[in-house]
Amino acid sequence: MLPLSTTRRGLLASGAAFGAAALTAGAPAIIRPAQAQALAPTDSMRGGANNYRPGAPIVQRIGNGGFWMSGTVRRAGDGVPLPGVRIQIWAHTTEGYETDAQSHGATLSDANGVFRLEMPQIIPAFGQAHGHLAYDDTAFKTVFLRPVMQSSRDKSLEADFVLQPA
């Protein structure tokens, strides 16, 4: 029995998981590498670059924390996790506007391509509780994300990057 979700994001995720499971289970070993090759790069989202500040410092935590932004970084095509990739994060939080320098910080993905940065609670601004993430270095093409929280009371937000070589 698949876990049922009533949200659009949940339905899409479970649908995608079901499809992926059906594909890999049913596929002969020989075509699997071809399937893996198909991992498409993440496109930038509309408005993702708004109030971006290039060169935000790598920090242990943005402000006093209490909220977690996390995600993964993988390579387009083969899906290999990318360690040591710098991801910049900012949002309108309980401690400042998106335009404020102290609302911005960066972190590096770990050996499994996972990043996680604690930051102040994101609150609705400009009508939606949302965060911003950026990959903006030389090795891969630049990607700006703008994920929206399902509820403004959420204590975390996730966003994944699939990067293609520049």
Next chain:
Amino acid sequence: MARMRAALIWAVVTGSIVVSFAAAATSPLLAWRGPVYVVAGFAGVLSLALVLLQPLLAAGYLSGLSIGRGRQVHRWFGAALVAAIIIHVAGLWLTSPPDVVDALLFDSPTPFSAWGVVAMWAAFAAALLAALRRPLRIRPRLFRLGHTVLVVLVVLGGVVHALLIDGTMESVSKLVLCALVVATTAVALFNLRAWTVLTRRKR
């Protein structure tokens, strides 16, 4: 009976506006907003309140105001609505310029922005049409048709814009205010027979 009805209209209208402002004034979001952003938000609430009052004034539903006096106040409130919208957009622009630029260019990730921008231009056009009515001797039929079409856009765009936003307005009072805006506009247009400009034969 008529006095009861008049008192009820005043009570519902002032009540819904006062409650909307009071609820927005207690929003927890205000703690994390600077004065410019707060003023911008309240200018938006004021705009919605003015859009509720406009059809009531135009159709003479507020007792104590003669239809002529009501139309006079309708013109002032129309000018006030334009000012409130400008303050709303300017305050948001000062708070986060790229988000407002995206909205004005219809390139925003948030769907409510486009509705708000449509309502803004329709309100400006409706006010401009009213301002130019006498100097340009715009024919009554043309004015009526143009002003009606534009205010319908203001109401639809403004209400959808407000309802989709997660902001300082409290959701129940916002829903009630929006429902009243739609209902009063519909009743006023119906009673003023705004559509007859399309069906009436030219003499």
